[in-house]
Amino acid sequence: MTGYVSPFDDRARPEQPLADRPPQLCGLRVTLLDIRKNRGAEFLDRIETLLQSAGAVTSRQTKEIFSRPAALDLIDNIARVSDAVVEALAD
Amino acid sequence: MAAEQRSESPPAGPAPALAVTGLAAEPVTIQSLTARGGAMLLFVNEDCPTSALAMRRLGPLCQEWASAGVSCTAVFEDPLEVAIRVARRSGWTGGVVSQAAPYQTSRAYGLLSVPTAVLVDQQGQIADRVTGWDQPAITRLIQRAAAVAGATLATPAPTEPLRKPGCSSKAALDPAIAAAMTHPDEDAMEEMFERGWTDGLPVVPPTEERVEKMLGRHARQTSLGQVPPAMGELTLERLAACAVLAGCRPAYFPVVVAAARAALDSRFNVHGQAVTTQPAGQLVVVNGPVRHELGMNSGMGVLGPGNRANLTIGRALRLMIELTGGGMPGRLDRSTLGQMGKIGFCIAEDEEVSPWPPLHVDRGFAPEQSVVTLIGSDAPLSISDHRSRTPEDLAYVLAWAAASTWSTNWWPLSEPEVYIICPEHAEMFRAHGWTKDRLRDYMFEAVHKPAKDLRRGETTPYVHRSDPDAQIHKWASPAEIILVVAGGEAGRYSAVLGPCTGMGSQIVSAEVEPR
Numbered sequence: 001m002t003g004y005v006s007p008f009d010d011r012a013r014p015e016q017p018l019a020d021r022p023p024q025l026c027g028l029r030v031t032l033l034d035i036r037k038n039r040g041a042e043f044l045d046r047i048e049t050l051l052q053s054a055g056a057v058t059s060r061q062t063k064e065i066f067s068r069p070a071a072l073d074l075i076d077n078i079a080r081v082s083d084a085v086v087e088a089l090a091d
Numbered sequence: 092m093a094a095e096q097r098s099e100s101p102p103a104g105p106a107p108a109l110a111v112t113g114l115a116a117e118p119v120t121i122q123s124l125t126a127r128g129g130a131m132l133l134f135v136n137e138d139c140p141t142s143a144l145a146m147r148r149l150g151p152l153c154q155e156w157a158s159a160g161v162s163c164t165a166v167f168e169d170p171l172e173v174a175i176r177v178a179r180r181s182g183w184t185g186g187v188v189s190q191a192a193p194y195q196t197s198r199a200y201g202l203l204s205v206p207t208a209v210l211v212d213q214q215g216q217i218a219d220r221v222t223g224w225d226q227p228a229i230t231r232l233i234q235r236a237a238a239v240a241g242a243t244l245a246t247p248a249p250t251e252p253l254r255k256p257g258c259s260s261k262a263a264l265d266p267a268i269a270a271a272m273t274h275p276d277e278d279a280m281e282e283m284f285e286r287g288w289t290d291g292l293p294v295v296p297p298t299e300e301r302v303e304k305m306l307g308r309h310a311r312q313t314s315l316g317q318v319p320p321a322m323g324e325l326t327l328e329r330l331a332a333c334a335v336l337a338g339c340r341p342a343y344f345p346v347v348v349a350a351a352r353a354a355l356d357s358r359f360n361v362h363g364q365a366v367t368t369q370p371a372g373q374l375v376v377v378n379g380p381v382r383h384e385l386g387m388n389s390g391m392g393v394l395g396p397g398n399r400a401n402l403t404i405g406r407a408l409r410l411m412i413e414l415t416g417g418g419m420p421g422r423l424d425r426s427t428l429g430q431m432g433k434i435g436f437c438i439a440e441d442e443e444v445s446p447w448p449p450l451h452v453d454r455g456f457a458p459e460q461s462v463v464t465l466i467g468s469d470a471p472l473s474i475s476d477h478r479s480r481t482p483e484d485l486a487y488v489l490a491w492a493a494a495s496t497w498s499t500n501w502w503p504l505s506e507p508e509v510y511i512i513c514p515e516h517a518e519m520f521r522a523h524g525w526t527k528d529r530l531r532d533y534m535f536e537a538v539h540k541p542a543k544d545l546r547r548g549e550t551t552p553y554v555h556r557s558d559p560d561a562q563i564h565k566w567a568s569p570a571e572i573i574l575v576v577a578g579g580e581a582g583r584y585s586a587v588l589g590p591c592t593g594m595g596s597q598i599v600s601a602e603v604e605p606r
Contacts, residue, residue, distance in 0.1 A: 005298075005331070006288075006297075007411075007415050008415065009324045067596075068363060
């Protein structure tokens with residue numbers, strides 16, 4: 001068997017399970033994250049209206065730029081103050 | 092040397108002994124294959140489409156025949172690894188054996204072409220033989236096999252083509268030609284595809300020895316950081332593997348390392364470029380003495396094929412993003428169309444022909460430094476101008492060629508846009524004493540439209556906010572126009588490369604450290 005050097009980072013990474021889905025929206029603290037894609041804010045406006053009519057308490061956050069991962073302190077902050085988050089992709 | 096002239100042996104007489112290699116440690120013999128009744132040998136090779144057809148048609152039936160006492164064995168004229176792979180892909184459920192050059196077993200059976208099916212009875216006598224794909228004859232052979240085994244055997248459904256000629260048996264080829272057809276790395280290259288270590292083109296297998304040579308004095312486990320989007324750790328060993336895969340010579344590795352350092356600089360935002368739906372590739376411009384040391388092309392056909400250093404350095408960077416970084420098109424790379432520059436896009440600047448300071452000097456390096464500069468870019472758009480007789484006319488033509496880059500009405504562009512200025516165009520500006528700044532300023536001033544003319548389809552919020560008659564320029568400033576001189580000495584074709592837009596991606600340069 002020929003020995004090859006892999007170009008991959010073959011480290012095993014534990015799969016991150018999805019958080020439990022909330023059973024209802026009423027009373028939930030929902031952060032709406034605008035990633036600064038074109039017209040993303042318009043989409044979030046509509047989602048926010050629907051969430052509020054379902055009894056959710058909404059707040060808005062904004063990423064620095066859509067093309068980079070969100071800053072860790074922004075993620076931490078959202079995790080601290082929210083029960084759920086909606087991130088808008090757009091165009 | 093002429094091929095040996097032989098004629099096909101008649102289907103009679105004792106079956107010659109087998110000189111083959113199988114999967115098990117025990118030798119494969121006619122006696123072992125006919126122990127439970129009869130045996131069908133199907134001589135095939137990888138290169139023959141008719142062999143593949145025969146294996147697909149007969150392969151699914153082999154297990155049932157074996158249960159009825161007739162063994163079924165594919166006798167390959169290929170290495171065992173190849174035989175196993177081809178058999179698996181064709182759904183072959185029988186045995187697999189391999190023979191090496193000069194294909195002694197094929198010669199003993201008098202083969203001129205493959206596939207050839209040979210039926211051997213329990214006494215070791217050849218009972219039937221079919222050459223090529225011949226559905227009625229194969230059905231006859233199977234019926235004889237059934238008679239040998241005293242059982243009923245399934246026959247393949249009569250599907251077109253009912254007959255298809257075979258291909259030359261490797262045993263019938265001139266030995267020199269046969270040897271030339273068996274490249275030792277051929278199967279290793281196929282293995283690279285199976286491992287996913289490729290951009291879709293054949294690659295050079297990154298053996299320990301090749302990676303060691305590529306690394307030179309570099310320490311294997313030194314990390315240059317994490318490669319987006321999957322954040323794979325980029326050790327120099329992995330980067331060297333990418334360089335080997337790309338086809339780089341070891342002498343190119345310092346340039347690959349510099350390009351990787353530049354790509355991982357957060358200002359370049361390779362993360363955004365790697366996953367965007369845009370077609371963005373990464374243009375690598377090489378300046379300084381290393382261009383000559385590596386024999387890079389800055390001249391004729393600079394944006395196309397022909398130069399190993401240009402092509403493989405750019406490809407190594409792309410393989411780093413695709414393999415170590417996980418930015419493979421169709422997976423984390425979501426580019427709608429992609430572009431050929433995403434295979435690899437590296438050029439050298441023709442500093443000797445240029446009337447201006449080269450790109451790396453513009454960016455603060457000394458002329459004697461070797462430097463790579465990375466720019467997120469779209470594919471080149473060629474600009475023909477053989478008629479301008481003044482620098483003003485030529486600058487106007489060059490500038491307006493960029494009007495539709497990114498999008499016809501998306502003005503102004505706030506990202507760097509590269510022009511490759513060919514030597515004849517550069518000479519026009521040199522002859523009239525135009526500096527880079529003068530050309531950039533003229534181009535910037537030349538391209539503008541009233542906002543009202545840009546309000547169709549995709550346009551910028553800036554255009555919407557502006558007075559309808561306000562003049563909007565194509566670029567936010569002259570600094571967005573990057574000028575690089577390269578190309579053949581004859582012909583008046585320059586090019587403009589649309590930008591990578593909205594990524595916050597800046598141009599990044601890195602010095603090439605000596606090997």
